[in-house]
Amino acid sequence: MSESTLFVVSTPIGNLEDMTPRAIEVLKQVSVIAAEDTRHSRKLLNHFGIETPMIPCHEHNERHQAEVLLARLQQGDSVALISDAGTPLISDPGFVLVRTVREQGVKVVPVPGACALVAALSVSGLPTDRFYFEGFLPAKSSGRKKKLESLGVMTNTWAVYESTHRILDSLADFREVLGADRYIVLAREMTKTFETVIAGTVEEVEKILQEDSNQCRGEFVVLVEGAAVQEEETVDPDTAKLLKRLLQELPAKKAAAVIADVSGYRKKQLYDLSLTMK
Template sequence: MISECGKLYVVATPIGNLGDISYRAVETLRRVDLIAAEDTRHIKTLLQHYGINQKVISLHQHNEERASADLLEKLRAGLSIALVSDAGTPLVSDPGMPLVRMVRDAGIEVSPLPGACALIAALSAAGLPTARFTFEGFAPRTSAERKSFFKAKAASPDTWIFYESCHRVLASLRDMGEVLPKDRQIVIARELTKLHETIVKTTLAEAQALVETDPNMQKGEFVIIVEGAPKEDLRAEISAEQQRVLEILLQDCSVSTAVALAVEITGARKKALYQAALAIGSEKGGNWRS
């Protein structure tokens, strides 16, 4: 770490409600030498609200390579800089990656200030599984690309999330309806933390009908959360005798050893036996060796 250099702060800002910013973030924005913002006009509303008068420069997707190099030199000269996007956490479907990469590669400290993030806010209120999920950024712009994207995600057992614009949300739901089962659960979260915040959990078919018939559901900024596909029931692939052999082996062997031996003895699929072994352990309260 180069101690005489400045520090880059990656600062999360509100996604709608100006109150959704941490005390630490406000204090950091007040004391840095410079704020790099996706849209200088947009961020000034937040800065004025909190009486912050620091210098702001633009860093967006069209200038970030050049601007990042300039900011790196300022950090090397000892200045401290805060990176913000228009809303939420920088780099999450927002500019900033070239700057953070350059700064880290140069050995200069990068400090994150956590806060608002639309995908996490939506997920926390969705009522869909959260143990494993994937974030896909914005859905593709064309119908053909969207359908390919949805087909690639159709069999995933994990919850998945993407952003969508008001101009394409209905088309996106229609394309999804041609690829995914109509009864797949989805959540539409729009205008999060704003006056017209709406979070709807329903089936894909009902969601499409809702957006088609309600013009208000075609306005604002959207987070779409999709339920994962039902997990394959691999236990059904093994016979009662294969299950009995596996249970006997699990009494004295680790899961990996029991599964390997059961494959040799019974000829059942390894994946099916392993899934069955996990299920047996769960039913016994996890009282077996791993």
């Protein structure tokens, strides 16, 4: 490779056949591979006959390694960044490294491939024209519930990652905060031998896991249907006319408050309407 480049390389999340020919070729040709866990990644490299040396680059040493790798890139080396599985930086280390080398004008190139989030979204049957990814929820129930309260009002599809030892506790919090009837999709062990996709209400999905402990094992993507969009009540013509007249005498906030007192409409709704009139 003639030009110094940092390649952000996706690796399989389970099924080794998802490794792309391009990813294999890049990993063979770069000067060094920055791996989240070199012992874990060694098995992958051995499987594909990749002999490129590795150095560890994880959340505990990334700032230091970013400077080390930047120096190598500036000397003409090429570097590949991989995580334990899937696409680096998606709930995995790599942000510091990518930002550091980009700020120094080094070329950064993606080598796309597997990603548990995208794989789960593609089979969820939920709307994906807009979606939000939170990553992992807080480990403690109190923090998790607080986060779920803010996520729960979103009207678009949203997703989180969850682990084996917390999935049932998380679903209990989902039920408490979002309600038993919120529709969710649980994607477990994507691309692996025991891949499972379960869809239904929170209560239905929780019951399935409670009755079958095997369904509690593995790595999870939890996808949640967005909250229903609340239809805004239209202000009737007479009230709108009265508000318009009152705006000639009073500020918008005061006029909205007066009309709200006598009409039953919400003050904010009337205030928003008054702004369009002005």
